[in-house]
Amino acid sequence: MATREVIEKYYDCVNRSAWNDWLTLFADDVSGDEQLAGHFEGIEVLRGAITAISYGYSKFQMISKHIVVAGDEAVVIWRCEAANRAGTRIAYNYLPDREVVGANYFRLEGGKIKYMRTIHDETAFAPFGHPSNPKSPPA
Numbered sequence: 289m290a291t292r293e294v295i296e297k298y299y300d301c302v303n304r305s306a307w308n309d310w311l312t313l314f315a316d317d318v319s320g321d322e323q324l325a326g327h328f329e330g331i332e333v334l335r336g337a338i339t340a341i342s343y344g345y346s347k348f349q350m351i352s353k354h355i356v357v358a359g360d361e362a363v364v365i366w367r368c369e370a371a372n373r374a375g376t377r378i379a380y381n382y383l384p385d386r387e388v389v390g391a392n393y394f395r396l397e398g399g400k401i402k403y404m405r406t407i408h409d410e411t412a413f414a415p416f417g418h419p420s421n422p423k424s425p426p427a
Contacts, residue, residue, distance in 0.1 A: 289399050295355055295362045298394075298401070303349045307338040313401050320404035323390070345378075347371045353389070360396045365389060368408070 289297070294313055301310035311334060319329045325337065341348055347370050354365040368388040370378040380386050390408025394401055 291360055291362055291394075291396055292355065292357045294396060294399060294401065295357065295364060295394060296352075299350055299352045299364070299366070303351065305342070305348070307342070311335065311338075315397060315400040315402045318401055318404065320406075322404075322406045323408050344373055345370050346373055346375055350390075362394045362396075364392045364394075366392065 298310065298313055301307070301313070311331065314331055314334060316331045317329070318331055318334065319327070321327050328334070328337075349369045350366045351369065352364050352366050356363045366389065368378060368390065370388075372378070377384070378388055380388070388408070390406060392407075393403075393405040395403040
């Protein structure tokens, strides 16, 4: 797949919660930096992230607003529509109608995502980390 196709499929998979298909877009030795989770290395970390997302959010969508592709690199500006497991919207408590936006940078090798970085304002994601919203399923 071409870079743009991979990126469009990335957001399509996220928005449909098609996590097994989403994983196929990454190289096994993927690495990245995620605003809330920090640095990660390897596909197994992403498998674990699926559990946290699936359990911690009752709704999780990243709607791409702008996609810029240059060769094997891409940047996407996205809008997040999400709610934590308890149903509390991911939003700014002082401006609840303000769009929650962020960006992803991707670098691909051989048609797979090799590196990814997520950047956004953490303030809106406070409901995810709230003590009443467990980040992972109970053991």
